Amino acid sequence: MNGEGRDVGPGARESRPPSGTPLARRAGVALYEEVKADLTRRLVAGESPPGVKLPSEASLAQGYGTNRLTVRRALADLARGGVVRTEHGVGTFVREPSVRHRIDDGQGSLSESMAERGLSVVHQVIEVTEEPSATGPPEFPRWPGATVRLRHRRSLEDTPWSLSEAVLPxxxxxxxxDGTESPFTRLTRDTGxxxxxxxxxxxxxxxxxxDARWLDIQTGTPLLIVTGVNTDAExxxxxxxxxHTRADRTEYVVNLLV
Structure with a gap:
């Protein structure tokens, strides 16, 4: 894998092309609609799990007994409906479900929030660096003395989710x-x-x-950028x-009535 997109080499998951039997035509129904309906049925039935790469347009066209333009139109409709996602120059993938994340649940650690929902979070440490003082935009906290920058990748259910950074005294x-738990879970365990x-x-x-290299996406893919400050109880x-969070995998939720 490199920074230009996801790995689609020998280790990438890919579904088998559909049957070579052309679709039975229905009067008054456009062929691309029939292709779209059949692909939807197959995906809903779980023939291709989330994250799996679909066969090429040419393979699908051959299987359905139609042309690539018809298949392309069907896939475009499915992409607009959130069923698949297309990475230009790479292929079309079954879309993974978005992760709904409440940011007003009182937790300081996403790992704790997700663990309460039965989801696994893995942290891969990228670098830990010490700096002589805190530097950053005006809203950046200013602490006396040195700071440490922790940079890591978070994956949810074995899929890259965010490229994250934390700076603290x-x-x-x-x-x-070592990434076996979130830095804030570790901070609480060490300091109380x-x-x-x-x-x-x-x-x-x-x-x-x-971003693309670490998040297994293409350069230019939309990201949600979340910036903020964590505090103690006082x-x-x-x-x-x-x-830097994958927009295709994330939905943030805030309860405004609390």
Missing amino acids: AALAPRDW IAVRRARRSFSADAATAD GNDLAHIQH
Whole structure:
């Protein structure tokens, strides 16, 4: 895999082409609609699990006894409906379901939030660096002394979900953090300090080559950028966080009536 897109080499999952038997035509129904309906039926039945690459347009056209333009139109409709996703130059994939994530549940760790729902979270440590002082935008917390930057990839259910970064005072940072738990779960275990999400802002951006490499997507793919601050129970700033999250896998939920 490289920074230009997902790995579709020998290890990539791919479904078998459909049967070579052409569709039985129905009067008054466009052929692309019949292809779309049959593909939908097959995907709903679970013939191709989420994340699996579909056969090429040429293979599908041959199987259905039609042309590539008809198949392309059917796939475009399925993509608009959120059934599949297309990566230009790579192929069409069965879309993985979005992960609904409540950010007002009082947790300081996404891992804890997801574990409560029975989902597995894996952290892959990319780098841990120490800096002489906190630097960043105006909203970035300013702590005296050195800070530590923790950069890691989070995967949900074995699929890359976010490229994440946390900056916190060196005195609080878990120096030997190995990713077996979130940095904030580890911080609480080491210090007894309860971590809380305090402030969050949301924006959108296109994936860079580095984002694409770690998130298993193409460069330019839409991302949700989450930036914010975590605090202790008294409201003291503990960490600045930023997540580059796959937009196709994420749905943030906030309860405004709390």
